[in-house]
Amino acid sequence: MSRISAYRNSYARLALGAMLIATPALATLDLRDYDDDLMRDLEKTIKYFEPDITAQNSQAAKEDAEVLLDGFRYTEDYFAKRGKDDAVAISRDGSRLIADVVAKVDKGEFDAAAASAREATQVCKTCHEIYKPRLAR
Numbered sequence: 293m294s295r296i297s298a299y300r301n302s303y304a305r306l307a308l309g310a311m312l313i314a315t316p317a318l319a320t321l322d323l324r325d326y327d328d329d330l331m332r333d334l335e336k337t338i339k340y341f342e343p344d345i346t347a348q349n350s351q352a353a354k355e356d357a358e359v360l361l362d363g364f365r366y367t368e369d370y371f372a373k374r375g376k377d378d379a380v381a382i383s384r385d386g387s388r389l390i391a392d393v394v395a396k397v398d399k400g401e402f403d404a405a406a407a408s409a410r411e412a413t414q415v416c417k418t419c420h421e422i423y424k425p426r427l428a429r
């Protein structure tokens with residue numbers, strides 16, 4: 293599947309500039325020091341994120357948001373050190389969306405917050421599409 297078509301299907305607006313300069317990165321990125329435990333925490337957290345918002349559980353949603361923000365800050369920093377500007381921009385989009393969710397939860401706008409949370413899930417996928425090695429290749 294082409295990266296471009298996956299990109300068009302999802303998450304079209306936020307990372308346009310970043311995606312256009314995406315380079316074939318898998319060959320050059322050494323992920324041995326990457327924090328997989330953190331990624332698994334993110335995976336667990338993001339599963340609860342939207343349900344917590346929909347249930348109007350502001351406290352839980354904000355705790356989720358903190359974990360997710362930490363995660364996006366980690367990826368921003370990790371990829372910045374390796375000069376991968378596209379992944380840095382993707383990470384910032386993630387942080388921005390999470391901040392947006394928190395702001396909306398604070399205003400009691402739970403539907404809008406849930407929509408932003410879904411977009412945040414797309415951010416994870418966008419980065420994986422480029423940088424996460426696939427087993428079958």
Ligand code: HEC
Pocket residue numbers: 323324326328331332334335336338360363364367368371379380382383386412413415416417419420423424425
């Ligand atoms: C900017 C890039 C980037 C972002 C953003 C990102 N990831 Fe990842 N993720 C990766 C990379 C790269 C790997 C592969 C790491 C490896 O192979 O060691 C990975 C691996 C994973 C894994 C597999 C870990 C394992 O067991 O080996 C999970 C689960 C995961 N990510 C979840 C998430 C979730 C959920 C989000 C969003 C909240 C997210 N990631 C955001 C880059 C990213």
